Amino acid sequence: MAQTTHNILLLNSIEAGVWGGLEHWMELTGIGLAQRGHRVTFAGREGSVFLRRISAHPEAVVAPLTISGDFHPTTVRQLAEAASAASIDLMLCNFVKDVRLAELARTFHHLNYRIIWTPGVNLAKKTLSHKFLFSRFVDMAIVPSNALRDDIIASGFLSPERFEVIPIGLDETLWRGTRDDGRRFLMDRYDLPDDAFVCLTSGRFVPQKGHQHLIEAARLLADRQPNIFYLFLGDGPRQTDLMELVKRYELTDRFIFGGLLDDHRRIVFAADLYVHPAVIEPYGIVLVEAMAAGLPTVATRVGGIPEVVVENETALLINPADPAALAEAIERMTLDHRRRDAFGLAGRERFRACFRLETMIDRLEACLDEVMVR
Known part of the structure; x- marks a missing residue:
């Protein structure tokens, strides 16, 4: 004090x-x-x-x-x-x-x-x-x-x-919940099928956040993993460009642009995987939010990200601007629920200890x- x-x-x-x-x-x-x-x-x-x-x-x-x-x-x-x-x-x-x-x-x-x-x-x-x-x-x-x-x-x-x-x-009292608390809300709000695997990304739509690389990765996964859906929360100057790229790749049924929400915590708890494809990231408060919610993460090995998450313990880290590596990491997490559960638990413990x-x-x-x- x-x-x-x-x-x-x-x-x-x-x-x-x-x-x-x-x-x-x-x-x-x-x-x-x-x-x-x-x-x-x-x-x-x-x-x-x-x-x-x-x-x-x-x-x-x-x-x-x-x-x-x-x-x-x-x-x-x-x-x-x-x-x-x-x-x-x-x-x-x-x-x-x-x-x-x-x-x-x-x-x-x-x-x-x-x-x-x-x-x-x-x-x-x-x-x-x-x-x-x-x-x-x-x-x-x-x-x-x-x-x-x-x-x-x-x-x-x-x-x-x-x-x-x-x-x-983050205020720990605001991050007490479970996946079940928001899952039905998430499914109904965005009209998703019950077996949807939801990859969440949030942040400003600006070049340094790397959203375009996630769209490229989704294109590579489209045929192999048809139940993956990508939810983008946020806004910014590149939103129109990103939506056009999704349309060009015929992925409009897989991507949701959810806007800027005043209270997005229920969404974070309810998602299956957090993906942070940034090419420049001095810190990444969204990664702290993911750990607070027990959400496993795939992120890039840039800036302050390796200081926030623990590689191969709370997150898989890849090199930036590499859609193929990003697709591979997402697919690995999609297919391995034990790893997701372990990363989520470790993330919550790290949040309580450090953030x-x-x-x-x-x-x-x-x-x-x-x-x-x-």
Whole structure:
């Protein structure tokens, strides 16, 4: 537990219609800190999915911002007003833009708070302006994996001692259930046959998530495994392209694009296999969700994924962008229910040991106390 109660603002300028892993992390973190007695404010784009979801929590205090650029004076003023009203002493920032806004508000409105960068991916560039921004104004960077930390350090603008690696955790009380709890719901919602084997994938439809490779793998399996169905949860700019690829391969009866669900836990519990075909993945909170639900996984050996799952114990790992290897791994799991059961049980144990929200908040509070006395 923290020795001091802090006034914290979490800043996320994500586009209005976007919800991803880092937005989920900010939700978990902010609400978890608020429940520990800290005063927490969420600042984000006015009308965004991010603020809408956050507002559903009774503990949430939100500050809508008019975001129209990195340096817009209205945005800087609104952020400064929110920080001043809540007497903020710590500001956690998602994007590079957010770090800039935090520093402009702090400097031009004469405020005094620490800036903590909490990136989910390395969006910083090897430029003098970014090096100046991060080396001069960021007091600490908190990242979910060693892979992401090492990637950012390699950029050359933050030294290793200014990093803390804290894996993202989930609220265990929300992940108590069984496959039977949601199976009928899943079958009825998507009109699936009773013997359907459901491969679940969730995340933004962007190139780095590798959805196209899963579609290619499904094409290879279509004749050999006719009872496999693929459920994609999420949205994003590549959805139309992916749907067209499914149509071109005559797989429309095998693929379901389920959209962005506010509560997808029943679906995770009810699926048979989680597949994560990412080509770039700094962490993978969806893999933690799969383990929390006891769902075996096939994933790629990239980024932070090997830090989250245990190869050949909770997941089969393959090289990225290899549809043939992906198809083989899916088929192996489809045909081996004992392996699936063993992976699912091991995943739940790993979740309880390593990825509980309480543990994450404990470590985060210790970091916040530390940065305040630096």
